Amino acid sequence: MAQTRFDRNAQLNGWAFIMPAMMLIGIFMVYPILWSLWMSFQVGRGTNFKFGGLANVERLLNDPVFLRALTNTCIFFIVQVPIMIILALLFAVALNDSTLRFRGLFRTAIFLPCVTSLVAYSVLFKSMFSGDGVVNNVLLATHLVNDPIPWLTDPFWAKIVIILAITWRWTGYNMIFYLAALQNVDKSIYEAARIDGVPAWARFTQITIPMLKPVILFTTIISTIGTLQLFDEVNNITQGGPGDATLTLSLYIYNLTFRFMPSFGYSATVSYVIVIMVAILSIAQFMIARDRRRTA
Amino acid sequence: MNFMIVRRAAVYLSLSIATFISIFPFYWMVVGATNESRDIVTGKSTIGTNLVANFQNLLAQVDLAQVFWNSAVVAIAATVLTLAVSSLAGYGFEIFRSRVRERIFQILLLLLSIPFAALMVPLFVMISRAHLSNTFTAVILPTVASIFIIFYFRQATKAFPGELRDAARVDGLKEWQIFLYVYLPSMRSTYAAATIIVFMTSWNNYLWPLIVLQTEDKKTITLVISSLTSAYTPDFGVILLSTVLATLPTLIIFFVLQRQFVQGMLGSVK
Amino acid sequence: MNWEEFMNLFASRWSRLLGTTMAGVGMLTATAVSASELTVWCWDPNFNIPAMTDAGARYTKDHPDTTFNVNNISQDDINQKLQTQLLAGVTDGLPDMVLIQDDNAQRFLQSFPGAFVPLSDSIDMTKFASYKVAAATYEGKSYSLPFDSGVGGLFYRSDYLEQAGYGADDLNDITWDQLIKIGTDVKEKTGHQLLSMDYNDDGMIIMMMQSTGQWYLKDGSEPNIVDNAALKASLEAFQKMAQAGLVKSITGWTDYTGSFTSGEVAAVPQGVWITGTIKSQPDQSGDWRVAPLPKLDGVDGATHYSNNGGSSWYVLASSEHTDEAVDFLKTVWAGDVDFYQGILVNQGAVGSLLAARDGDAYKASDDFFGGEPVWQNFSDWLSKVPSVNYGTFTPEARAAVQAQLPTIANGGNIDEALQAIDGQLRQQIQ
Structure with missing residues (x-):
């Protein structure tokens, strides 16, 4: 009897706590999403639409630009997300060490890139990585390379610049989440481990990583979504070039929506490709997390 | 012991390199604000003498006080509302589990991945039919229930000790009291991180305010910077000065709140 | 049901709900324009x-x-x-x-x-x-x-060209091939490359092509790529320049303007609106001149007049x-x-x-350009620019051309590039 009343209370509270958010999401997302879903079945341009069934999906599969954008996006995601997550984690753990000096300085410095304005840093990145920019000058002076690297004008190196740029901008951002989460880890566990002679690396893998797992999962999913929606850097630093080498799905959606003859149905269809990719990846990431929990 | 020293040195070295790489563009931006446009373009990276002139040029083009006021109203209101609404929801999803709500949560994650460009037109139609076009309400409200922040609070709540809740319930606290008096104070670092993130996102928000805000007196700093870059021969001195000014509020908030990340300061929950 | 009806159906309901919710929050309505x-x-x-x-x-x-x-x-x-x-x-x-x-x-x-x-x-x-x-x-x-x-013109550094033995007359009524010859000599003598170009911008290709009255599209919507002799000749001229090392490849507008305001490249083929940027360096006054654009070689209807x-x-x-x-x-x-x-x-x-x-202002000469009546020249050329129908899909066509520019600059086959442009454009405009 007492048990059921408790359950019912929990149910009621469960709904009460999420209700304000759900109402707002219901108002501001449900209708736009229905609209864009419905639009993805429409063909036509401007304000003249007609039902096209799966015509947009068919167009997608035959679209060389879409395939280029999809490939680039996947490359960015596969290469960049792991690098950034690991870097952010290492920085967070290093900066959480209370015996470290200048912690505040380091912490602020590493966070700085994500507040530095996009305009400023894209202008700077372009000039630093230009053919006779400072990066090439340093590399030439130290004889690391014999010829200047065509950073922004070669398809391969342009991708590298974009990966460097996103990593630069977002590592400190991810670090914030880890730093906050580390405050919730009980310090006495570390002390006990240290007294037991557990080495630092083992403390990191055996204690820190498992304790931070929820937040690591969170940042991985958020970074995945962020990279799949990558737009700012490619639009501002490389404009998707050279020769579409850094064109991403989001930049392509933007072009279809604002730069080309408006084709909303088709750009909505491309948008849902990102949703499907996120769905698959999130399921995979959740499964991996769950499997680890079971075997642990 | 030698090994310890080497490791320490390695930590300091890598942090110093990271610090240099992180600070350099920021330094360049600040220095640029003191230089003339053509010096900036040719790569000058030492402090110049043009700061006052750049400031006067900026003031001649932009009603700076109004613009900052607009950005501040939007960002502060959005931060307070988002933290309230989204932390409640994140807590609710994690503490009171049910199959239906789990499904809802999974759907939310998918909604998060829809590019905003796909939703903008219908959202704009709704806003203007509700006669909210060109209002701050229209800029703020659609961002308040942030799936991202809900998700973040849910993940952070996983570290919230169940014993604390049990103890509070034994003491006869109602659920909302537990949230307010037990959960909220013990999650200060989580709230601090979320404040930084939400404030920054809202302060830098560009596409939606661009579409919704129509008149000059409503423009936020991000929109103003965008219009400053529009010239065929952009004045980078003025642009960089405005980006430095636009960065300051987020930096100040970070400086103030980063104390919450210092271990031990708020005292362990236990 | 068309999209608008659909939208009305939902939007009106949601908005009414939203409107009533908002009424309590205290809404700030748009200020009425006088x-x-x-x-x-x-x-x-x-x-x-x-x-x-x-x-x-x-x-x-x-x-x-x-x-x-x-x-x-x-x-x-x-x-x-x-x-x-x-x-x-x-x-x-x-x-x-x-x-x-x-x-x-x-x-x-x-x-x-x-x-x-x-x-x-x-x-x-x-x-x-x-x-x-x-x-x-x-x-x-x-x-x-x-x-x-x-309206386009060829802005150039007379001092650099002089060092290579060229005067103003050598740039009048020339073809792009002749300009490439001049550019090669200038590079040899002075070390300055001829011009700079962002491969994400096909502005120069456009100017070359429009000078013959051709465009990426026929009748506004039909791709005019594979059989477009003017486009092919433009891309060939571009390739020759790039292969001869005359093109400084840059990225973005700042780099582009920097490449000539810093005195790095010898010439700027561009629309007249670039004049202000060129004149932003007072210390280069007298060094610059403006010639008509070169003509494309071997293309019917080629002129010296174009637009970007x-x-x-x-x-x-x-x-x-x-x-x-x-x-x-x-x-x-x-x-x-x-x-x-x-x-x-x-x-x-x-x-x-x-x-x-x-008017008087147009007749004035400009000391920055060595006393040439540049405005008069530009307005003469202006009246002779061939008309083209830009059509609906110009941004799509430009994107398709831009996608091929790096390959072409590196010596890629132009016919293959034209096929690729045509394929992408047709796919994009369906």
Whole structure:
């Protein structure tokens, strides 16, 4: 009897706590999403639409630009997300060490890139990585390379610049989440481990990583979504070039929506490709997390 | 012991390199604000003498006080509302589990991945039919229930000790009291991180305010910077000065709140 | 059910709900615009904004009831705001007049029929350079008041060319092949590359091609790529230059302007609107000259006259003051020759009103360019630019060409590149 009343209370509270958010999401997302879903079945341009069934999906599969954008996006995601997550984690753990000096300085410095304005840093990145920019000058002076690297004008190196740029901008951002989460880890566990002679690396893998797992999962999913929606850097630093080498799905959606003859149905269809990719990846990431929990 | 020293040195070295790489563009931006446009373009990276002139040029083009006021109203209101609404929801999803709500949560994650460009037109139609076009309400409200922040609070709540809740319930606290008096104070670092993130996102928000805000007196700093870059021969001195000014509020908030990340300061929950 | 009905069905319900919810929150409604204030969107605070402000002031002097509110909004931002609101069918946030770049105009005109006021109904369009009028003509009516011209010229450093033994006469009435020869000599003697180019921008290709009266599209919508001799010749000339090491490859606008303001490259083939940027370096005064663009070799109809960029004013049909706006454009922009002298002197804006070139300012010579009457030259060339139909899919075509430029620069096969451009363009416009 007492048990059921408790359950019912929990149910009621469960709904009460999420209700304000759900109402707002219901108002501001449900209708736009229905609209864009419905639009993805429409063909036509401007304000003249007609039902096209799966015509947009068919167009997608035959679209060389879409395939280029999809490939680039996947490359960015596969290469960049792991690098950034690991870097952010290492920085967070290093900066959480209370015996470290200048912690505040380091912490602020590493966070700085994500507040530095996009305009400023894209202008700077372009000039630093230009053919006779400072990066090439340093590399030439130290004889690391014999010829200047065509950073922004070669398809391969342009991708590298974009990966460097996103990593630069977002590592400190991810670090914030880890730093906050580390405050919730009980310090006495570390002390006990240290007294037991557990080495630092083992403390990191055996204690820190498992304790931070929820937040690591969170940042991985958020970074995945962020990279799949990558737009700012490619639009501002490389404009998707050279020769579409850094064109991403989001930049392509933007072009279809604002730069080309408006084709909303088709750009909505491309948008849902990102949703499907996120769905698959999130399921995979959740499964991996769950499997680890079971075997642990 | 030698090994310890080497490791320490390695930590300091890598942090110093990271610090240099992180600070350099920021330094360049600040220095640029003191230089003339053509010096900036040719790569000058030492402090110049043009700061006052750049400031006067900026003031001649932009009603700076109004613009900052607009950005501040939007960002502060959005931060307070988002933290309230989204932390409640994140807590609710994690503490009171049910199959239906789990499904809802999974759907939310998918909604998060829809590019905003796909939703903008219908959202704009709704806003203007509700006669909210060109209002701050229209800029703020659609961002308040942030799936991202809900998700973040849910993940952070996983570290919230169940014993604390049990103890509070034994003491006869109602659920909302537990949230307010037990959960909220013990999650200060989580709230601090979320404040930084939400404030920054809202302060830098560009596409939606661009579409919704129509008149000059409503423009936020991000929109103003965008219009400053529009010239065929952009004045980078003025642009960089405005980006430095636009960065300051987020930096100040970070400086103030980063104390919450210092271990031990708020005292362990236990 | 069409999309609008669908949208109404949902939007009205949701919005009513939203509206009632908001009523309690205390909503801030849009400020009402005073009865005779004309709002204009345009983007350059050194160029079209002061030009429009000046035009407005002239009109207000004789029509005190009409005032102007000129907003600085970047070109990308204008495209986004315009497109979202026209697509949403919501017009209360739109201005009375807006500036649109010429090669971008047709997609607005064709995507949103009825959104703009046909100006040729009330303004005599023969007063303007014909290619500018053609750019905004749709179904027999012209919708724009032509503003600045992008008429092209070859800006070059006479001091560099002199060191290689070339004078002004050597650049008159030449072909691109001859220019490549000159460029090679200049590079050998002075070490300066001929010109700079961003491979994300096909502006130079466009100028070469339009000088023959050809465009990426035929009849506005049919791809004109594979059998386009002018395009092929343009890409070949570009490839020759790149292979000869005459092209400094840069990225972005800042780098581009930096490459010639710093004195690095010897020449800038560009629209007349670049003049202000070139003149931004007073210490280079006297070093620069302007020659007509080189001609394409072996292409029918090749001329020295072409265009890149340039924009025009449009009146939104949703405006409550369309009559005033049209009368304003007619009075000042289509009638006031004196006004055009002012914006030429103050902003370096070469307008498209043909009568303007008879004014004094146009006849003046410019010491920066060694005393050449550059404005007179540009306005002569302006009247000879071949008209082309930019059509609806120019942005798509440009993107397809840009995708191939790095390959072509590296010596790739041009016929294959044309096939790839054609394939991508056809796919994009279906």
